[in-house]
Amino acid sequence: MATTRVTGRGQKSPVDEEFLKHLYRGGELLAQGNAGEARSFLERAHQLQPRNEKGRNLLGLAYFKLGLFDRAAELYEALVRDNPVDATLRVNLGLVYLKTNALQRAMREFETATDLQPDHKKAHNYLGLALAQAGEYGRARQHFLQAGSEVMADKMARAIAGERFAKPAPVRPSLTQLPAVPARPATGGESQWGTQFGLDERPSDAPPPPAAEEDQEMRFAEDEGPGTYSGEATDNAQAYTEASSEPRPEVSLEEALPELPARIAAIRPGSEVPMLAELTPAVALAGASRTNPFRAGHGHFSAFVEGELLTRLEGLVAYSGSLQFQPEPKRVRGRASEQPFGQGAGQLVRASGQGVLFLEASPARSFLAVDLGDEGAYVREEFLFAFEEAVAFENGKVPSDVAPDLDLVHLRGQGRVVLSLSGTLRSVAVAQEAPVTVPLSHLVGWQGKVTPRVVSLPTAEGESPRVAVELSGEGFALIALPVR
The missing domain is CATH 3.60.160.10 (Mitochondrial biogenesis AIM24)
Incomplete structure (x- = not known):
């Protein structure tokens, strides 16, 4: 639990007031989809209180949205070292690894999360996605079943049987090729500090969302479970004080692997060998560019x-x-x-x-x-x-x-x-x-x-x-x- 220094009659010190101001403003900007500007406020908050968990968590999310996966990984690795039994932090770190195609590391974090919290459905879901990407359809199916994702479990069963699925829309770029991801704006059903800080929003140039039935293959039902921050208070210090008394937020991460159905679709009848023409775009190395040298x-x-x-x-x-x-x-x-x-x-x-x-x-x-x-x-x-x-x-x-x-x-x-x-x-x-x-x-x-x-x-x-x-x-x- 983060602590706050007080001076005099219970008043916060100037350093703490500045920290809260930057933390709250950075959180607001993240909620508005402005990760670039949020980054400067959250980095300043991190400088003022480098051990504060909420500050590190939000800064990690900003780095993730900006495509700075190495910096996000460093923050979440440190958070996991400080909180080794926190399943949600393990899931977040696992998704950072997934974005860089570090499958083995990602699976290790998801497996640890499911060991720590066996009923953590999102951890089971992401572990299933990682296993499916690695071609381990049998294990993936078991975790999709534990996650309650029957559609994906059925896909795994059909992949094991060698059945070819109907090919969906054109293959989206692999994770390591996705552009910097803007945050989606907060909706009426989301709290100020809640699911709008997910690490998995769809990039702005991605195809339109799939139909409702197909979309269920890749997402969980939104829930208002424990760990969401309250954004009702307007006073910065009061808002942070209320947030500090709540559990750490569980971040919504529904669409971490948007290209997975296309990879599953590449299975030929009676074989688990992918078609080369469909496999090569999906496994292309992520190259630097003029805008990202x-x-x-x-x-x-x-x-x-x-x-x-x-x-x-x-x-x-x-x-x-x-x-x-x-x-x-x-x-x-x-x-x-x-x-x-x-x-x-x-x-x-x-x-x-x-x-x-x-x-x-x-x-x-x-x-x-x-x-x-x-x-x-x-x-x-x-x-x-x-x-x-x-x-x-x-x-x-x-x-x-x-x-x-x-x-x-x-x-x-x-x-x-x-x-x-x-x-x-x-x-x-x-x-x-x-x-x-x-x-x-x-x-x-x-x-x-x-x-x-x-x-x-x-x-x-x-x-x-x-x-x-x-x-x-x-x-x-x-x-x-x-x-x-």
Whole structure:
């Protein structure tokens, strides 16, 4: 349960008042379908109270609607870590994974949700959808039955029997190709903080909704179950106080997989082998574009190149268009050196021309795209994967007496950077009076006026020495937490 600081005679502090104002305004904008503007208010609320669950939940929803699935995943992963027995948060995280086609992760979250709450019908429904997408029609049918979705259960039975279904309207784009999704406006039957914050609204350019009978295949009946927020109060603080006393909202997510019936329709009579002509559009890789030049996430990275992009080609799957690649040397004291930036397949290259790169990460790593804005950063060389040509860089080292020198890259200028991480990015504040020491295994880099020093951590007798970096000054240590 979120807590609120009070001052004097039960009055909220200015910080809390500002938090409530931004939280409430962001929620209103989400309800009105303006996720882009809501994002700025909710990010400010998150800055003021980064541990507040409602703030993180709504910010995650805004990121989801804007197609920023990696940021949404980070917030929901953190919420699940803080609330591991909350089935609704597990369902939300599972749907984020579904949007990025991370089926195994999605199914794990849905299965955990059904274990925690066996009567959670939506969790059973989404697990059924994920299993059907993976071709496990028998298991999918069982979960559709538990969800009360008889139409979809019947489809699974017919798929198992090898029956071909009537082909519906033209196949909609796969999940990873859907544009940024606007929120649907609130209707008379929805509360201010209720189902209008669903993560699954139909994109604006999608075909018209199906007929009532077909629509039931993909949705549950709307319900006013526990967990909806009340929006009747007009006073910001009062509205939040009332909301704080209620359970966490269960988000409505009825249409997470609109293309599933088309995939089921591709089953030929007497066989579970799909027709290639119908399968290939559904499994197309999600490529970057001029309006969305970086698509980074769990296990995949796509970049739209127009001009120049500095990137590694490790994990290259394919590239389209006309691109040329030139090895990029390290820069020392503002000048190009004779040293290559990286070795072998991990060498940094300058990609020029126009086209799209498709790359994959190793199972133990994931990609994260960030915008530097006006702030520079120091990043360990091994974590830097790609960056726009507008970003200036310089290579350097942190000398060490206890281990090999630490290779770093100083990045500055307005532009986007892609990191290849061994876990979820987190930060720890560094203050003058409180230096921060981070084991080298977790350190990604730092931001701010920070001075690094390589040190040894205490170890038991006979153990190999552990290397860490002590950061002093003012700024933030950037850390990668392994996904467990």
